Amino acid sequence: MSGRRRNGKSFLLEALTEAAGGLYLSAVQEEGRVLSLQRFSEAVAAHAGVPARALRLGGWEEVLSTALDVVNRAPGAPLLVIDELPYLLQHSPEIPGLLQLLYDRSQSRKAPGGRIVLCGSAMSVMSELLSGTRPLRGRAVLDLRLPAFDYRTARTHWQVDDPGTALLVDACLGGAPGYRPLAPGAVPQSTGDFDDWIQRTLLDPGRALYSRVEAEFLLREDPRITRRTLYYDLLSAVARGASTPARIGSLLERQRSAVVAPLEVLESTGYLRREQDLLKARNPVITVADPVIRFNQLITLPLVDMVEHGRAADAWRESRPTFQSKILGPHFEELARHWTRAFAPDEAPLRIGAVGSTDVPDPAAKTKHEVDVLALAPGERPRSAHTRVALVGEAKATIQPRGMRDVERLEHIRGLLAGLGHETADASLALHSLHGFHPDVQRAAARRRDLLLIDLAALYGDGPVLGGG
Structure with a gap:
């Protein structure tokens, strides 16, 4: 598991470990190898229910193998969580290789198995754990990147x-x-x-x-x-x-x-x-x-x-x-694209595939138009010729309500896309506005199936999407 700091990784893993009766170990950034080994050994001893001095573990292979043995013998799930692993790797880079050794031994039943969760906030370090010829490549059941909450x-x-x-x-x-x-x-x-x-x-x-x-x-x-x-x-x-x-x-x-x-x-x-x-x-x-x-x-x-x-x-x-x-x-603009990906299929009459943005050249006007929100039809591959376009949209956070001039611009862009060979006959037009819409564009949306108006209430699910038949 990886993810940016403050996303709640440790909170979730501590709750999981407590519920499952497993063992949670967390590294400390400024702690060196000797103190880390000592603190982890004491945590393993405490989980086993023995005095800290009863376990004298001299290296990471002993710590990890003993931890797995303890979680297999203790009541609860055989779960071991090592949080903030990148801090350990700064002074003990051999840990992934030792985990590979323990994994391979467990597969041949020469050592206890169980589940090990490795977690860290240094996402580049965590992603490299499973890359190329790294020891843990091919051995992870799940590679989870925990995102922040959506809006x-x-x-x-x-x-x-x-x-x-x-x-x-x-x-x-x-x-x-x-x-x-x-x-x-x-x-x-x-x-x-x-x-x-x-x-x-x-x-x-x-x-x-x-x-x-x-x-x-x-x-x-x-x-x-x-x-x-x-x-x-x-x-x-x-x-x-x-x-x-x-x-x-x-x-x-x-x-x-x-x-x-x-x-x-x-x-x-x-x-x-x-x-x-x-x-x-x-x-x-x-x-x-x-x-x-x-x-x-x-x-x-x-x-x-x-x-x-x-x-x-x-x-x-x-x-x-x-x-x-x-x-x-x-x-x-980013939230408008997120709404189109995550919520539009359920809250608007749309069937969409890939969502992103594009620039559309306008040779006659000697300019190009930035398209804030573009959605392809389901199954269409991005950057392909003769693509079926499902939606062409614009997102404006300016203080003016949006009007028919914005709709005419989207109609023009839809025509330019057709001139480039893309299929736009069924493409809807979408206006996302932070400050609402003029009455004329609301009247137009009420009678047009190809026009959608998404205000702030609709973006947050508090109100309906206007238009679309």
Whole structure:
């Protein structure tokens, strides 16, 4: 099991171990080999019901084999959980090989079996455990990457009634459940509450949720991130809109080749997301995947002097335009794609396959159109010729209600896609709007089967999707 810190991995594994009667062991980041062996030995002895001094275990092979023997003899399920494994690997890299040895012995019944769960927050380290010729490759029954809550579950977790306020919180923190206990005071229930809440959480240097401290904490999880200045610069460049290695390198005045490897590290850790155009093969679009890091790079760091000298209110007021355009807008687009993937088949008259975004060239106008939400028909392969398109959509978080001009733009894009050879006869048009719709577009949706209107209430499941017959 792997996943970003604060997603609840340890919480779930401790609860599982307690319910099953197994043995839970967790590594400590600053602890060396000798102290780790001693502490694990004491935990194994305690689970066996004997004094700590009764077990003198000299190495990891003894610790692991004795732990398996103990969980097989003790009442309850033969379950052994080793949490934060990457911390152990920093001083004891032989552990995966020893686990392979114990696994192979158990298969030939020369040693006790059982279930071993390995867990860690350094996702690149965890993913390499099962890669290539690594000792544990082919021996794992389950490789689980625990995600954060989706935006609807996060709203329930935070107990925010107002969907607009829930969207603002999600744009800043995402769905990591571990952040709620760290947020002081009442949960915001209105946009007015949100302004005060953001100043006493992500913009308060004295709080655990201060975004600068949290971002540094997250980046320290991966042992490959050593030159933190470079990685901070890369994250800032992507957060500001540079979406390809060439553009990122140009913004930082570095060669493209110099940024490719560190970008791959940030992608493997889950802090950057790489998405391919749904219709054509080209350089993938790189975006910041972690909301807390995005907030830190765009809001906190540029105004860090103001924030750390007690002027969080001024800093927040100065950064509101950036928050609206660089954080809330892109986040709303991502939620629109998530709604299309996860909820549209049940809440709208749609049958869809792959979902993503694309750019559509418009030769006559000598421009191109960015399509925020594109869905292919079920069974269609992305980046194929003559693809059947199920939906063409736009997501707008601007303050104006959307009108017929937006529908006409989508109709134009649908025609351009048909001109490129794609099948669009059955393609629906979808407008996602943070601030509703003009009456004329609502009347049009009421009589058109190919037009869907998704407001904030529909996005969160509080109200119906308008249109679609």
